[in-house]
Amino acid sequence: MKRRDYWWRRSIAAQIIVLFLGMLLAVQAISFTALRTSLSDHAHRVLPTSLHNGERLLQTLLDRNAQRLIHGARLVAADYGFREALSSNDSETITSVLANHGARIGATDAALLGTDFRLRSSTSGRPQDISLVAYQLATLAAKSGQASAITLLAGRPYEAVLVPVKAPVTVGWVLMAFPLDEKLVVDLKGIASIDLTLLSRAQPSDPWSVGLSSLDFGHAMELARADWEVEVRNTSMTSLSVTGEEIGVQAKLLSAEHGPGPNPTVLALLSLSIDDAVRLPQDLQYALIAITLIAIAIFAVGSILTARHVTAPLRRLADAAENVGLGEYASVMPDTARNDEIGDLSQSFEQMRKSVAENQARILKLAYWDDLTGLPNRARFRDAVHDAIRSATADEMVSVIMLDLNEFKRVNDVLGYRVGDLLLVHVAERLTQQIVRTGDIVARLSGDEFGLLLCSSDAKHSLSVAQRIEKSFDSPLTLEGHRVDVGAGIGFACWPQHASEGDGLLNRAEIAMYAAKLRKDGPLMYDSSIDVASAQSLSLMTELRQAVERNELRLHLQPKLALDSGQIVGAEALVRWQHPQRGLLAPVHFVPFAEQTGFIRILTMWVFGEALLASKSLCNDGIDVLLSVNLSTRDLIDPDLPQKFSERLGQYGASATRICLEITETAIMDNPQRALLTLDRLSALGFKLSIDDYGSGYSSLAYLKRLPVNELKIDQSFIRSMHSDPDDAMIVQSTIDLAHNLGITVVAEGVETVAIWDMLYQFKCDEAQGYYMGRPMPISEFPGWAAIWRARYPDNSANRLRNAAVGAPASVAHRNPPQESL
């Protein structure tokens, strides 16, 4: 569930303040509630008692009234004159005495009754009502000699008394009635603070009407509407809500039950406001509010200070951390000296800042500096070149020299990576020594590639520096006891002469360097012609791809012949490119390029496939020869090659034994381990393996012995010169002998004259290949050539070969034949 984003959650200070004030208000609310509850409990405990006391007080007040009335009535009844008037039936006097005495005690009505309780005379203007009251009191009076009761007189509550007139026996009754007036209510309120409401009704079926009340009219009316039948018998307090206010009421029946006839009822309701009792006294409320406000103020100030105390260092830390985030590692974190949690946090941040700074420094170094030589790397060099160009003045030039070590890979392979690394370090030192001007930079651009930035340097100066560098490589290095010759291809380019900006300058210098490597003729300045060559290479690549698709490649075969019998024992498969514009291209025009780009693998597979087809086709023509296919360095390091060959064999239903794979000595030596692995697998598949161009590399026969090799092809440079150079002849002869001793057959390449053929025959060389016997030819021409060869020399006599060269006249023999590696 997503947490709702309240404004105060965004700030710890706000949270602290909210928490503090919240707790304060909670405590205040709890104490207020407790106070209220306590007051309420107290009120509910005390109120019934108060009402009960009030009830007793009411009774006392009523009794006192009754006593007063009785006393007054008795006074009249005992008055001699009254009795005399009564005996003489002097009604005028009787009435005046009654009025006189009644007024004395506040009775509104006074009357004389006969012994039969019939009205004889009355001061009242309502004799009917008085008769009714007399009737109500009569029974009690007859029984107990006197009576007092609360009853209704003309609908209003009255206290009425009836006392006998004795002369000395009872000769009549005096009745006096006294209205229950406001005084009663005021007294009760004044003495006991209790509200009194008198309800009355003339008979039970009537609704209650309000006689008197200290409550306001609305409250009293609402009380009158309640049902009091049950409550009258209930001596305890009843709570009820009257016009929204809760009051406690105790009911008391004031009127007595009489005999038959109308029974007016008068009910006293004593009430207290529960709400008032529960309500906090005004001054206490003010005090509580004041305390709360003061506490809020104190808490607010306290929490704000606390929050500041907490958040200010956090804010400082956040700012400092933000600075670190922006890459400002120098400033030390604040508050690290504190001993609290913030101090801990600060120290952690400080630790982090240091680590980040160190890491940053290391990363920068890694990014811009070469670990091995301590020189700037390519990225740094590029920046420096850009900076130099940016800050160059109008007549200043900037030059970049690039050099790539020759044969570095071989040093690595033969002498090990340690020596290789040492070599790089020494080269770096030598280059650094050539820098004599400040602002010039030496950088290691990649494995064995270095760059020099020369500020304010024109072409002439750059060339002199480049030549100085080359010269410095003349003296060989001694690394861990090994003498190592160092050479390098050196190229350079100048800004703005050769390029308009930094990257272009670097590119041009690199092009010049590659060109220099190829030409092996010292430092080379960039020239647009070199660039054209490289542009041509690009288009060549595209064309070469299309050549395969458009079927422009051709397979040519050059025969291999057995020296002793003159038999056609094999042929080397060679690729030609029937270029649509340039005509038939020899391998030298595209194979080196294919090797460089890796396209050679596709070429090899193509040749292999074509060779298999050719083998079949020749077989059909009755020519059973072993076809040789050349493998390149890249083929050798391709771990999938044996698998691919195996698949292709399956496709054509051909046998591996029909194919000999030729690998140049240098290809093997580029990566001897992997080469051995691949050769073992190829040998296991059944291919014959041949070492091509033997003698052009550095490998020893002892090493070759470890390879699953069946055949050795002696490099044609030895063969061609063996006739004129006895040393070479010696090398050839001893190589043949050694190979034979190792059980390896020997093939001589570049056999161009019968003299060489003869010498090879003498040396017991096994096979020969060369223009003297046959040039590379399309497959279609091969059966024709074979027929001629056989036709002329049917007896297979080697000696007859002396005059048997097919299409290989002596004139050709001395031409420098194109070097063919494929």
Add this chain to the structure above:
Amino acid sequence: MASCADGAAIDIVVVDRAASPVSNAVVMLEPTTGRLSVSPMTGVRITQSKRQFIPQVTVVTVGTPVTFPNLDTVRHHVYSFSPIKPFELKLYAGVPASPVVFDKPGIAVLGCNIHDHMVAWVIVVDTPLHVRSDAAGRARIEDVAAGSYHLRIWHSDLPAGSGPISMPLTVAAVDMNKRVTLSVDPSK
């Protein structure tokens, strides 16, 4: 006894509502027509002693003077509002100078204006045939000539202001018994 008498003897038993005998009931016989001659009595006294009238009920014939000697140390104010003899003996001690003569038949209620609780009755009769019931409620009137009479009976417990109860009684020449129930509550 009957042999030596002219008339019959009448035995009356007075009982209350609970049939208990009522003593001190005044029983009177008055002929329906005519009048039996009576003479005033003499020496009748109603004393006030210990704030009581003694006796409480006094039966006198018409014209009898009654004296009210005060034996108490406090004064009394004897009065009567009864129509047969309203009088007043204002605060006095000792024996008043003149007696009160009750010259009309009827019942006079006497009180003391000083002491409300003091009450006495004087029953003034106009017939010689009257007697008071004894503790057994019996009242015997002898020598009653045959004829028709009003039998009247009064008791102080009868409601105030009410006169004696009255009933016709025909007397033959023989003795007779009569039982009369008074509407009074028992044993007051």
